[in-house]
Amino acid sequence: MATIKDVAKRAGVSIGTVSHVINNTAAVRNETKDRVLKAIKEFDYQPNSVARSLRSRRTGTISLVLPAIERSMDEPSYLSDLLASIVDESKRYNFDILLSASSSEEEEMTPYKRVVKGKMVDGCIITCTKRNDKRIAYLLSENIPFVAFGRSNVGLDFPYVDVDGEAGVYQGMHYLLDLGHTRIGFIGLPSELFCSEHRLKGYRFALKERGLKFDPALVIEGKTTQTGGYRSMKKLLNVDPPPTAVMISSDLMAFGAMKAAQEEGLIIGRDISIVGFDDVQMANNCHPPLTTIRQPIYKIGVLLCQMLVQLIRGEKLSERQIILLPELIVRESCGPIR
Amino acid sequence: MATIKDVAKRAGVSIGTVSHVINNTAAVRNETKDRVLKAIKEFDYQPNSVARSLRSRRTGTISLVLPAIERSMDEPSYLSDLLASIVDESKRYNFDILLSASSSEEEEMTPYKRVVKGKMVDGCIITCTKRNDKRIAYLLSENIPFVAFGRSNVGLDFPYVDVDGEAGVYQGMHYLLDLGHTRIGFIGLPSELFCSEHRLKGYRFALKERGLKFDPALVIEGKTTQTGGYRSMKKLLNVDPPPTAVMISSDLMAFGAMKAAQEEGLIIGRDISIVGFDDVQMANNCHPPLTTIRQPIYKIGVLLCQMLVQLIRGEKLSERQIILLPELIVRESCGPIR
DNA sequence: ACGTTTTATTAAAACGTTTCAAAAATTATA
DNA sequence: TATAATTTTTGAAACGTTTTAATAAAACGT
Numbered sequence: 001m002a003t004i005k006d007v008a009k010r011a012g013v014s015i016g017t018v019s020h021v022i023n024n025t026a027a028v029r030n031e032t033k034d035r036v037l038k039a040i041k042e043f044d045y046q047p048n049s050v051a052r053s054l055r056s057r058r059t060g061t062i063s064l065v066l067p068a069i070e071r072s073m074d075e076p077s078y079l080s081d082l083l084a085s086i087v088d089e090s091k092r093y094n095f096d097i098l099l100s101a102s103s104s105e106e107e108e109m110t111p112y113k114r115v116v117k118g119k120m121v122d123g124c125i126i127t128c129t130k131r132n133d134k135r136i137a138y139l140l141s142e143n144i145p146f147v148a149f150g151r152s153n154v155g156l157d158f159p160y161v162d163v164d165g166e167a168g169v170y171q172g173m174h175y176l177l178d179l180g181h182t183r184i185g186f187i188g189l190p191s192e193l194f195c196s197e198h199r200l201k202g203y204r205f206a207l208k209e210r211g212l213k214f215d216p217a218l219v220i221e222g223k224t225t226q227t228g229g230y231r232s233m234k235k236l237l238n239v240d241p242p243p244t245a246v247m248i249s250s251d252l253m254a255f256g257a258m259k260a261a262q263e264e265g266l267i268i269g270r271d272i273s274i275v276g277f278d279d280v281q282m283a284n285n286c287h288p289p290l291t292t293i294r295q296p297i298y299k300i301g302v303l304l305c306q307m308l309v310q311l312i313r314g315e316k317l318s319e320r321q322i323i324l325l326p327e328l329i330v331r332e333s334c335g336p337i338r
Numbered sequence: 339m340a341t342i343k344d345v346a347k348r349a350g351v352s353i354g355t356v357s358h359v360i361n362n363t364a365a366v367r368n369e370t371k372d373r374v375l376k377a378i379k380e381f382d383y384q385p386n387s388v389a390r391s392l393r394s395r396r397t398g399t400i401s402l403v404l405p406a407i408e409r410s411m412d413e414p415s416y417l418s419d420l421l422a423s424i425v426d427e428s429k430r431y432n433f434d435i436l437l438s439a440s441s442s443e444e445e446e447m448t449p450y451k452r453v454v455k456g457k458m459v460d461g462c463i464i465t466c467t468k469r470n471d472k473r474i475a476y477l478l479s480e481n482i483p484f485v486a487f488g489r490s491n492v493g494l495d496f497p498y499v500d501v502d503g504e505a506g507v508y509q510g511m512h513y514l515l516d517l518g519h520t521r522i523g524f525i526g527l528p529s530e531l532f533c534s535e536h537r538l539k540g541y542r543f544a545l546k547e548r549g550l551k552f553d554p555a556l557v558i559e560g561k562t563t564q565t566g567g568y569r570s571m572k573k574l575l576n577v578d579p580p581p582t583a584v585m586i587s588s589d590l591m592a593f594g595a596m597k598a599a600q601e602e603g604l605i606i607g608r609d610i611s612i613v614g615f616d617d618v619q620m621a622n623n624c625h626p627p628l629t630t631i632r633q634p635i636y637k638i639g640v641l642l643c644q645m646l647v648q649l650i651r652g653e654k655l656s657e658r659q660i661i662l663l664p665e666l667i668v669r670e671s672c673g674p675i676r
Numbered sequence: 677a678c679g680t681t682t683t684a685t686t687a688a689a690a691c692g693t694t695t696c697a698a699a700a701a702t703t704a705t706a
Numbered sequence: 707t708a709t710a711a712t713t714t715t716t717g718a719a720a721c722g723t724t725t726t727a728a729t730a731a732a733a734c735g736t
Contacts, residue, residue: 046456048456090439115434117339281564288625
């Protein structure tokens with residue numbers, strides 16, 4: 001396989017010159033440049049990225065570790081949507097994505113250490129930020145560019161993009177309350193996810209505002225899977241009296257919940273109202289179409305990339321922390337109380 | 339940041355010894371080994387993967403390029419399911435996944451060249467094999483390990499895993515025919531995808547076997563998106579007389595088709611029967627649950643990884659070509675003809 | 677105690693680039 | 707034409723490992 005050496009020899013120049021031509025890193029006479037370009041073409045030469053990275057200390061690669069907790073990539077969660085937008089956007093800056101899997105919760109840091117200390121990437125995007133998230137302190141201490149999707153309660157200043165989950169849930173609750181519901185259930189995310197807190201806050205706040213009592217029996221924490229939603233809903237339907245509406249912290253769980261309700265013979269949107277959170281593609285295609293809180297996930301991916309690339313380039317971020325407002329998307333899974 | 343040099347100095351040995359300790363590549367006295375290990379721990383040393391790759395010509399990374407044609411990762415297609423299983427399985431062999439995006443159809447080869455010639459990966463997994471797929475010849479010529487998901491019509495011997503699409507569609511058709519349907523529509527994949535052929539073959543064969551005439555008006559080729567399925571279904575419903583059942587080449591399209599049918603006021607499973615293909619998670623959660631042909635996508639991802647790892651290790655494959663049988667999953671989207 | 681194996685260790689040469697400082701070639705100026 | 711200024715080109719030193727062949731140290735057999 002041809003190396004820069006071969007190209008240099010063929011073009012009758014030094015390897016330094018070839019490098020300069022490739023990287024536009026010094027003036028080279030047009031005539032010489034043409035000779036080099038020709039040689040490159042002749043050999044179908046492509047620089048060895050590994051050697052290049054070693055010397056230049058840049059890899060053109062961004063790390064994304066799939067968290068063990070959300071490795072339900074086989075379900076249509078927001079994560080695959082996010083990944084799609086990240087891949088799309090990073091391509092625009094000529095970055096590839098290095099995808100790693102973290103096995104267990106305990107081994108959470110292992111892939112980061114390998115990838116960061118091993119200098120395999122120029123920066124990291126972290127998702128599913130948790131309360132007391134260890135990754136944040138680590139990445140800060142290693143001084144590697146990174147951006148998080150989601151805030152955390154670590155007392156550290158770090159760049160992130162997040163969605164105002166409290167406002168989102170509040171909107172959904174507002175909508176349900178306006179439909180006349182007073183007994184509204186809530187299916188929340190695992191409490192280790194920091195965003196679970198905000199969403200619950202939105203629920204409580206909306207109730208309080210209307211002078212409704214918070215009933216712990218109506219609040220359930222479930223796994224972020226369809227099965228998780230399914231089980232939580234079954235429990236809620238067994239409460240006496242059952243809720244007439246349920247606010248659910250993720251679409252995925254909402255799908256499971258819908259199934260549970262349908263199994264009980266309930267017509268969704270008539271006998272029970274459901275609001276989801278995320279607005280994944282499928283929300284518009286399930287039956288009935290799901291009323292939900294839209295997270296602008298594509299935009300989030302784009303922002304994460306853009307911010308990270310800026311950090312990698314050593315530029316200063318104009319906005320180091322971004323919180324986006326989610327939006328209520330009304331479809332057909334809710335109806336007035338009967 | 340500590341390098342192998344620092345570790346060597348601290349442990350009072352040569353860097354070669356440190357390397358041997360790390361890689362278990364030569365006998366080193368226990369006492370010495372302990373000293374080295376201690377130094378490694380003290381520095382929290384992690385070898386620089388880039389340098390390591392340059393020298394050893396191994397990267398521990400597998401390439402996956404998201405094809406432009408299927409960059410509908412933002413829809414719950416089989417691709418995200420497949421990716422999930424690949425990430426999972428590759429982790430078991432300590433490989434990371436390098437995810438690249440190919441922009442346009444013309445630029446299809448660019449990422450492969452960069453990644454393969456640039457020596458960024460040890461092997462490739464390619465998906466969405468097309469008729470006359472250029473990638474296959476290229477990867478063979480570059481002599482880099484790779485495995486394809488899907489056959490192709492290039493006259494070349496290459497390792498792949500595929501699903502018997504013909505048999506799959508045949509099963510679905512059989513089921514519909516047994517329900518009494520005789521006017522059955524078919525929504526196929528874009529003809530550039532090689533697998534589109536097999537599926538259509540299954541359709542034709544099933545008809546022929548029952549002595550039914552093939553009606554071109556009932557066969558439509560659509561894009562592999564929900565919208566694609568939606569549009570194709572609208573067209574089919576305008577045929578006179580319309581089909582009473584439709585065999586659809588992907589679940590994603592089936593979801594769109596269901597929406598189209600529901601918009602026309604049809605009850606799926608009663609007024610019209612629909613069979614999908616893939617069995618993505620959502621198929622079990624849409625309404626009504628979709629009868630479909632299951633591709634064992636998780637298993638496919640696992641096989642692809644295993645085969646690729648074997649090739650990377652220079653081992654010979656026991657089975658160089660694997661064709662899996664899909665399975666009919668009966669749910670509620672079909673009913674007897676009325 | 678001495679050669680002979682065997683076992684541990686090391687020095688140094690890669691791997692293929694980028695990136696300096698310095699040298700060479702060219703052009704401008706006096 | 708000689709000198710200065712500028713533009714091009716180059717040589718060689720990194721980057722941090724692995725790996726080989728050679729050396730040193732230890733263990734063994736007589």
